[in-house]
Structures are given as C-alpha cells and as structure tokens.
Amino acid sequence: MKFNKLGFLSILALLGFLGFTVHRPLLGFFGFAYYLRYFFVTPDEMFRHNVRKAASIGFFSGVWATGLSIAVYLLFPPFLSSNMVLASCYVVSVFCFTIALLVLEMKEQWED
Structure with missing residues (x-):
C-alpha cells in the first residue's frame, strides 16, 4: 500500500x-x-501535479520574500533583525505552499 x-x-x-x-x-x-x-x-497523478504546482508557488514566493526582506534590512536596519530576514523565507514559503495546495484541491473538487 x-x-x-x-x-x-x-x-x-x-x-x-x-x-x-x-x-x-x-x-x-x-x-x-x-x-x-x-x-x-491516496497520492494519484493529479495530487502529485497539485503538490508540484503548489511547491513551485511556495518556492518562488519565498525567494521573493527573502529578497524583499534583505532589501529592507539593508536599507532600513532598525526595522528588521537578521533572524527575521532569514525566517521570512521559511514562513512565507510554507504559508504560500499550504494555501496554494488548499486552493488547488478545492478547484479539483469543484470540477468533479
């Protein structure tokens, strides 16, 4: 199984x-x-496709958030600590992955 x-x-x-x-x-x-x-x-082909799509959304949103937070950190150091800059990639990536996967699964259920 x-x-x-x-x-x-x-x-x-x-x-x-x-x-x-x-x-x-x-x-x-x-x-x-x-x-x-x-x-x-059960992980079928459509589920794997949705996970891959959501993972790419999560990855690129994390890259974007990290770049933005590094830019803010370099321009305005008192606003963000270095730990917050590093954690932003992880938090944004996981959040966007979860939301994207939820939306893709709901869209799949609506089509049925």
Whole structure:
C-alpha cells in the first residue's frame, strides 16, 4: 500500500508542545497539524501535479520574500533583525505552499 509522504510534515506539530513550556512562538508549529489529513489521501497523478504546482508557488514566493526582506534590512536596519530576514523565507514559503495546495484541491473538487 502506498502512503502519502506529505503527511510526515505533521510531525512538526509536535514542536508546538514546547511552546507551552519553553518558548511561546513555538506554538505556531501547531499549524502543521493540518498535514495529518494527507496520511489518508491516496497520492494519484493529479495530487502529485497539485503538490508540484503548489511547491513551485511556495518556492518562488519565498525567494521573493527573502529578497524583499534583505532589501529592507539593508536599507532600513532598525526595522528588521537578521533572524527575521532569514525566517521570512521559511514562513512565507510554507504559508504560500499550504494555501496554494488548499486552493488547488478545492478547484479539483469543484470540477468533479
């Protein structure tokens, strides 16, 4: 039986439990619990196509956000810390990937 590897992103939600004791911003990792549903999705060709499309959207939006945040950091250093500049790529990429995949899946369901 084939299983969907995208579901393993939900393991990152376990880091959210550290937010209760160690560091509050880690509570944001509970957002990865959304990916639990992909353990129950059969990965067919259309699903793989949607994941590739969403991944390219996530990648290029992350590149764009990183370039923009580096430009802001170089022009106005007091507005952003260097950690925020580096984290912007990851946060924007994952957010755009998730939203794009959700929209593509909803569009696929509407066509049926």
